[in-house]
Amino acid sequence: MARLTGRWLPVTFTAPLVILMLLFFVWPLLESIVNSFHGYSLAGIDTSVWTLANYTKLMEPFYLGILWRTIRVSLTTTLLTAALAFPIAWYIAELKGRAQGYWLLLFVTPWLINVAVKAFGWTLILSATGVINTTLRGLGIIDSPLQLMFNETGILIGLVHGHFMFILLPLWAALAGLDRSLIWAAKNLGSGQISVFTRVVLPMVLPALLAGMIINFTMNMAAFATPALLGGSRVRVMSYLAYEINLVDLNWPFGAAMAVLLLVVTMGLVQMSQKVTASGKRKVLFE
Amino acid sequence: MVRTGIEKTLRKVALAAFAATVAGTGMSADASADDKTVYLLSWGGTIQTSFEKEGWAEKFKEATGYEMVLVPKATSSEIIATAIAQKDKPQIDVVLCDYAAWLQGRHQDIFDEVDTASVPNLNGLYDYAPIRVGDAILGSYTYTDTLGIIYQPDMFKKNGWAEPTGWDDLLRPEFKGKISIPPVSNTYGLYTLIHFARANGGGENNIDPGFETLAKIAPGVVDWTTTFAKLGGYLQSELVAISVFGANSGFEIQKRGIPAGVVIPDPDYLSPTAVGVMKDAPNPEGARALMNFILGAEFQSFRAERFGSNAMNKSITVSDEAKKYLLTPEQMARLTTVDYEVVTQNRAEWNERFEKEIAPIR
Structure with missing residues (x-):
């Protein structure tokens, strides 16, 4: 009987997923890339034409402006989430076992709720007649309602809330696993609070923080429902436009070019951040 | 001993998953045979x-x-x-x-x-x-x-506004910031664009007057709404006073107990x-x-x-x-039609123009 041992075992294990990814992710992706260089007419994709027109069109100020907004909103969300998640992760890491579980559950819950339902929930809270505006007006703090949705603020609130756990969880795991004696040792050797944080704690949890931030950022870049529902039509992001071009206009070549651009930009930014952080980490540790 | 047991189980699981994947990818093609x-x-x-x-x-x-x-x-x-x-x-x-x-x-x-x-x-x-x-x-x-002008009757009563009668009510200044219209990429939005083009001397072949009118209304639009569920929510929370949508959707919103009035505008469209x-x-x-x-x-x-x-x-x-x-059959016969061939030829361009020129207006 043939035995699955040694080097064949991992191959057999990964094969199902590899095949799935090749068939349903890599293949369509390649097809999209090819399509993005084709022409389009009402009769469909024109495979007899090879062109860069879809990409040159994307260089129009209108599309670049939307790309820049997408990056700006995604990055702001990631930085804001990181800043908010750090103290919370630290607090949770200091708690006893069971309490940690409850707190984490609290922050994971938003992810378990359908994104459209969440966005509708936010509408009830953020709209001109929503809870926040009604309360603030009732207390006489504001005269006219604050514009909390149908703008970038709305998208930001929705995304920070929706993707919070992707930074919180890895950060919490890293902080919970941190050897506390290192902090005592640093203090013992005369380090102040800030110095302990920047030279001991931060370098050690940096990989986790960075991993979380990268996941968070890529999810923000690809987010569709939250920007569509809380941002509305005045502040379009790339994913919404790609949806509309693909599904309403049925211009798949141009839609594909848009998707490729979004993918390349996202991957480029992720690569860049990894490089910057890697060199930064060396600096912190060795200089 | 324990280790080999685990390995055996793992092998079985891996093989089964592998087989299922291969079988699964081949199977779907025959599902509708x-x-x-x-x-x-x-x-x-x-x-x-x-x-x-x-x-x-x-x-x-x-x-x-x-x-x-x-x-x-x-x-x-x-x-x-x-x-x-x-x-x-x-x-x-x-x-x-x-x-x-x-x-x-x-x-x-x-x-x-x-x-x-x-x-x-x-x-x-x-x-x-x-x-x-x-x-x-x-x-x-x-x-x-057909298309309907759908409005929030409670807001009209509170503010003493005259009830809407048709398309031109969308241009009334008192509704600024309380209007919802579907974007041009939506069928109802498309009809709205064509209607305002026709009403101002243009039509499917001369769409500019339509865009000019939408540009006038745009600063007063709170959201370019695509779904009737969203519209229902806006009417309920009094975020929207007046809107254009399918008349059927308007009646459906009414039937669900949300305050909504439906006016069939003239002309109305098939x-x-x-x-x-x-x-x-x-x-x-x-x-x-x-x-x-x-x-x-x-x-x-x-x-x-x-x-x-x-x-x-x-x-x-x-x-x-x-x-x-x-x-009634007579009303049906009176419904206006649009030249869909022209629409289909131009739709992508109109959608793009809407996204570039109208949607960003505040």
Whole structure:
């Protein structure tokens, strides 16, 4: 009987997923890339034409402006989430076992709720007649309602809330696993609070923080429902436009070019951040 | 000892998963090979309610012997994109969606010719319902919606505003910041654009006046709303005082207890849904049987009674209560049509122009 041992075992294990990814992710992706260089007419994709027109069109100020907004909103969300998640992760890491579980559950819950339902929930809270505006007006703090949705603020609130756990969880795991004696040792050797944080704690949890931030950022870049529902039509992001071009206009070549651009930009930014952080980490540790 | 036990189990799991993946990828291609099943690609929502909850799939089976399976999508755009994506090897038989989207499919040559021999109910429809290209019939309107000016009566009472009467109310200054209109990419938004072009000396072939009017209204628009669920929410929370949408959706919002008034504007537009049989459908006979069933008086009467759909079948019977929400044949005849060929040629450009010029206006 043939035995699955040694080097064949991992191959057999990964094969199902590899095949799935090749068939349903890599293949369509390649097809999209090819399509993005084709022409389009009402009769469909024109495979007899090879062109860069879809990409040159994307260089129009209108599309670049939307790309820049997408990056700006995604990055702001990631930085804001990181800043908010750090103290919370630290607090949770200091708690006893069971309490940690409850707190984490609290922050994971938003992810378990359908994104459209969440966005509708936010509408009830953020709209001109929503809870926040009604309360603030009732207390006489504001005269006219604050514009909390149908703008970038709305998208930001929705995304920070929706993707919070992707930074919180890895950060919490890293902080919970941190050897506390290192902090005592640093203090013992005369380090102040800030110095302990920047030279001991931060370098050690940096990989986790960075991993979380990268996941968070890529999810923000690809987010569709939250920007569509809380941002509305005045502040379009790339994913919404790609949806509309693909599904309403049925211009798949141009839609594909848009998707490729979004993918390349996202991957480029992720690569860049990894490089910057890697060199930064060396600096912190060795200089 | 324990380790080998685990390894054995892991091996079994891995092999099983591997086998399942290989089998799974090969299997789907044959799913629709059975010639007793008809696949309908259409909406969830009221179509799904009709066939799956209200028993019309059962009635279809009793009448024809075919099993019907609905492949539901959220929007007409998604329906037609799905149909086009599989045009080389269709797995669905019949497509039912908004006419504007249906026509995009027609341009990509996805629909098969039908005739009155295989779809006899085509004979019982209004003259304009069958979609003819030359001598061939490529599909049919099923029923039509019209546009409605939908407003929030409580807000009107509170502010002492005069009730709206038609299109021009959208331009009244008191509604600034409380208007909702669907974007041009949406069928109702498209009609709104064309209406304002026509009303100001233009039309499908001269769309500029339409965009100019939308630009005037745009600063007062709180959201360019695409779904009736969203619109219902805005009316309920008094975020929106006045809007344009399908009249049927307006009545549906009313029936759900949300304060909403519906005014049928003049002129109003024919906004039909359309049905067609996929070219190279796996089950061509079953497909025609289903198309015939959808156009039949029995099913069309139900749609009219239950959902207020204005039927294309001339011999439907409905209650007096339902008639309140339906157009009379005379009203139907008066509905304005748009030149859909021109629309289809220009739609992508109009959508882009809307996104660039109108949507960003604050």
